Amino acid sequence: MEIKINPADGVPIYRQIVNQIRYSVASGLLEPGDELPTIRAFALRLKVTPNTIVKAYEELESAGIVQKRHGSGTFVSGERTRLADWERRRIIEQRIDALLTEAHQLDFSGEELFKLIRRRQALLADSRTENQAKDASGS
Amino acid sequence: MSTLVEVDALSRRYGATIALDNVSLKADVGLVYGLVGANGAGKTTLIKHLLGLLRPHQGQVRVFGLDPVREPVAVLRRVGYLSEQRDLPEWMRLDELLRYTRAYHPSWDRAYADQLLDSFGLDRRKKFSDLSQGMRAQAGLVLAVAHRPDLLVLDEPSSGLDVVVRQDILDAIVRTVVEDGRTVVFSSHLLDEVERMCDHVTVLHEGRVVVQGSVDEVRATHRVSQVRFPRQLDSSPDIEGALSIAGDGRAWSVVHTSALESLREIALRAGGEITESRIATLEEILIARVRRSNRQRQAA
DSSP states (O other): OOOOOOTTSSSOHHHHHHHHHHHHHHTTSSOTTOEEOOHHHHHHHHTOOHHHHHHHHHHHHHTTSEEEETTTEEEEOSOHHHHHHHHHHHHHHHHHHHHHHHHHHTTOOHHHHHHHHHHHHHHHHHHHHHHHHHHHHHO | OOEEEEEEEEEEEETTEEEEEEEEEEEETTOEEEEEOSTTSSHHHHHHHHTTSSOOSEEEEEETTBOTTTOHHHHHTTEEEEOSSOOOOTTSBHHHHHHHHHHHOTTOOHHHHHHHHHHHTOOTTSBGGGSOHHHHHHHHHHHHHTTOOSEEEEESTTTTOOHHHHHHHHHHHHHHHHHHOOEEEEEESOHHHHHHHOSEEEEEETTEEEEEEEHHHHHHTOEEEEEEEEEEESSOOOOTTEEEEEEEEEEEEEEEOSOHHHHHHHHHHTTOEEEEEEEOOHHHHHHHHHHHHHHHHHHO
């Protein structure tokens, strides 16, 4: 699992770690039962104060994403599907909010934006079928 | 949580220059404390007080509950220190200084020292005068941590070092804190380093504390918001509660401690609109605070 820390980001470092682990769980990069690095190893790898990792793990634990097992370590919890649905939505909503803000600044109306999204979607779908056709004929 | 360092209303002058003005700092066990500020802000002076190298003109300094000026041996035995100059005896060989330093520290951990020296690839038989900047920093670091101090004090540990050696220093800080819940105080002008490594930050400017608190808290209470105006402004807009305002024309960037909602209203009254807002980085906070403090001094 690769975690990227950007101190210049407008998000506290422990939250950056939380978000990226959540994302990894939601996208299936981390699966239920997978073990997370120890606090020491993670702090050394990311070059952050160990207390940041402690804080991140605490937040992940209280959100039910990971479980601490006494004396052994921190593991991804079992309830993946429920979490993933909720998480998938949160991630996409963040993107939508950013898009809406940008559209507003560029003076696109909501209606124009929806039209553009549908058009892009159709284009993407076309190119995907084309690629599949190419793959099929190529093999 | 027990308190390791307690600086209370410390002031210090060098002639007519105020080096420290009413500075307070409390450091608890197991955390990393950052001292941040421009050159001459008072970081090194504060650190020298912690080590008992300077006597407070006003206020009080306690380390492990002791006065470091009156009980230097009891304090320094439990402190590891790396100075910015990394002043090492040029004529000595590394192994000679190691042996010499070890004699003063009953708690010296030889295996740990050897492990660090090997990982840095340092030749113990070299004289300090033959070591590069980076090697001197690494050697200084071994000498500062091998007795497993309860308090590790580093003055600008990264200054003048390449990326690789800087990583070694950061590793040593993490290890110190993680392995036995020890405490680190370090000064740095590299703010992204402080942001990553510190639990708590003290920003000094001209001897005074301008911001202090946990890094997350300090960042969360400062925001950078982009304010856009329908027409170009010739001079910076009047935005109440702003720490600093920068920009030109229609787009202005505001650093503020006020809540986003109240800034939104203030901006609206000034005829502008907030297009973006996020928590500030330490660098943005430091610059805004220093500019503001300079403005206030000029106005006075």
